[in-house]
Amino acid sequence: MRYTFLLYSDPADFAHMTQDDWIEMKSVYGQYIGALQEAGVFVDTDWLHPADTATTLSMKGGEKTVQDGPVAETRESLGGYFVIDVPDLDAALAWAEKCPAAHAGKIEIRATAMDSLG
Amino acid sequence: MTDPTRAAEDAARASYGKLVAILAAQSGDIAAAEDALTEAFIQALRLWPERGIPDRPEAWLLTTARNRRIDAARRDKRVTFTDEMPEIAMPDPHTFPDDRLKLMFVCAHPAIDEAIRTPLMLQTVLGVQAADIARIFHLPPATMAQRLVRVKRKIKDTRIPFTLPDDVDLPDRIGALLDAVYAAFAVDWQEGAGDLSHEAHFLATTLADLLPDNAEALGLAALITFVEARRDASPVDGVYVPLPDQDIGLWNTDLIDHAALLLTRASALQAPGRLQLEAAIQAVHAERHVTGVTNWRALSQLYAGLMQITPSLGAAVGRAVAVGEDAGALEGLRLLDLIDADAAEAFQPYWATRAHLLAASAPQEAAEAYSRAIELSTYAPATAWLEARRTALRSRLL
Numbered sequence: 384m385r386y387t388f389l390l391y392s393d394p395a396d397f398a399h400m401t402q403d404d405w406i407e408m409k410s411v412y413g414q415y416i417g418a419l420q421e422a423g424v425f426v427d428t429d430w431l432h433p434a435d436t437a438t439t440l441s442m443k444g445g446e447k448t449v450q451d452g453p454v455a456e457t458r459e460s461l462g463g464y465f466v467i468d469v470p471d472l473d474a475a476l477a478w479a480e481k482c483p484a485a486h487a488g489k490i491e492i493r494a495t496a497m498d499s500l501g
Numbered sequence: 502m503t504d505p506t507r508a509a510e511d512a513a514r515a516s517y518g519k520l521v522a523i524l525a526a527q528s529g530d531i532a533a534a535e536d537a538l539t540e541a542f543i544q545a546l547r548l549w550p551e552r553g554i555p556d557r558p559e560a561w562l563l564t565t566a567r568n569r570r571i572d573a574a575r576r577d578k579r580v581t582f583t584d585e586m587p588e589i590a591m592p593d594p595h596t597f598p599d600d601r602l603k604l605m606f607v608c609a610h611p612a613i614d615e616a617i618r619t620p621l622m623l624q625t626v627l628g629v630q631a632a633d634i635a636r637i638f639h640l641p642p643a644t645m646a647q648r649l650v651r652v653k654r655k656i657k658d659t660r661i662p663f664t665l666p667d668d669v670d671l672p673d674r675i676g677a678l679l680d681a682v683y684a685a686f687a688v689d690w691q692e693g694a695g696d697l698s699h700e701a702h703f704l705a706t707t708l709a710d711l712l713p714d715n716a717e718a719l720g721l722a723a724l725i726t727f728v729e730a731r732r733d734a735s736p737v738d739g740v741y742v743p744l745p746d747q748d749i750g751l752w753n754t755d756l757i758d759h760a761a762l763l764l765t766r767a768s769a770l771q772a773p774g775r776l777q778l779e780a781a782i783q784a785v786h787a788e789r790h791v792t793g794v795t796n797w798r799a800l801s802q803l804y805a806g807l808m809q810i811t812p813s814l815g816a817a818v819g820r821a822v823a824v825g826e827d828a829g830a831l832e833g834l835r836l837l838d839l840i841d842a843d844a845a846e847a848f849q850p851y852w853a854t855r856a857h858l859l860a861a862s863a864p865q866e867a868a869e870a871y872s873r874a875i876e877l878s879t880y881a882p883a884t885a886w887l888e889a890r891r892t893a894l895r896s897r898l899l
Contacts, residue, residue: 384660470660470662471660471661471662472610472612472659472660472661472662473661473662473664473666473670474662476611476612492659493659494658494659494660496658
């Protein structure tokens with residue numbers, strides 16, 4: 384079963400990061416991705432530009448609306464995601480615990496709904 | 502047993518939790534397991550009164566429920582179903598509590614909202630109707646039903662596993678599980694119906710058997726067993742009998758001995774906790790069957806300890822009762838006065854205790870406190886007892 388980790392963090396926490404901090408962080412994530420790949424559970428990941436660059440589109444009700452900004456305006460914003468493939472929620476939780484993003488913010492874990500769509 | 506329908510109902514009800522646990526542990530789908538089982542029950546209630554109760558009612562129900570699920574799966578082409586076992590032997594009886602335990606751990610999983618854990622356990626493990634659960638938790642039936650449906654869908658869709666947590670997670674999860682079992686027990690104990698506390702007793706002793714190295718699991722089993730031992734002593738003739746006034750001849754000494762053994766085993770593990778303290782309080786009360794007296798000093802100290810670990814309204818009132826008996830009514834009242842008035846306002850034991858402690862010094866005030874307790878009482882035997890106390894007090898006032 385595929386699980387998507389939505390990585391939420393407060394951009395203010397990263398405001399004072401130096402270039403070295405960023406290099407360090409990339410390496411930490413690199414190790415995590417390596418661990419996921421080695422375990423054979425890695426599917427995909429991406430690091431997203433900040434939420435204030437987001438564009439929200441909706442075709443709800445047949446009418447197209449395009450808005451500047453994310454879906455939800457919160458202090459913590461979606462910064463990236465991981466997709467992994469593991470047997471159950473406990474396994475997903477165990478990987479989420481090891482994810483560097485969990486230590487800087489929060490991870491929302493969502494199971495794939497594709498399976499039930501057939 | 503003269504009524505075959507009633508006998509079938511009893512047999513079915515007694516097996517409910519076990520069978521949901523077995524069926525759901527295989528599919529991960531609690532709602533589907535319940536649906537299949539409901540259909541099997543309906544069939545049992547139709548067939549058993551005519552044909553007689555099968556030799557192994559649980560095996561019959563399990564086979565029928567599984568066949569129902571296979572039929573349902575065939576109807577629903579999108580589902581691939583490989584778990585076809587038309588002739589299944591009953592699992593080893595020892596796997597019963599194990600599957601039930603798995604289901605209990607699912608209900609107490611950290612991904613599940615704390616507020617819904619006990620209701621979910623009541624419904625899936627014990628087979629309590631959603632409407633009854635709603636009444637117990639003071640929620641509209643539709644709201645409770647909706648929440649239960651939602652949480653079962655989450656368990657299925659996010660695939661919360663039916664497994665026993667490993668050693669790393671166990672301490673966290675066992676706490677949630679024990680809380681939920683305790684809540685199931687406490688709810689019924691206060692309402693006084695009985696069926697549910699029997700089941701909670703069964704669950705608690707099962708947990709203690711399966712987790713013999715967990716001091717709090719043993720503590721909960723001891724606590725519930727002590728209280729179960731006094732089932733016949735209150736109410737008597739429809740009237741509640743307070744613990745110190747109970748006829749010890751009506752206590753079940755086998756259960757008391759078993760509870761004491763559980764508590765001794767818990768203490769030996771040297772990991773003290775709230776449930777063991779609460780069990781120790783019950784143990785002191787139970788000692789009256791040997792010593793003939795209640796050791797209020799010991800109870801005062803145990804309640805003081807409980808207030809330090811987990812302060813609660815119940816513990817604060819219990820402490821005032823014990824101190825009132827040990828050091829005098831004025832000391833007890835002093836402790837009652839320390840309790841937050843807003844919190845105590847709707848707490849029946851607070852007013853009953855206040856009335857009891859005021860009876861000698863301020864009978865008029867005591868009668869008013871009894872009236873308040875009577876207003877708040879939702880348990881008929883307790884209401885009857887409180888009314889009798891108030892009448893006795895008023896006759897002294899005249």
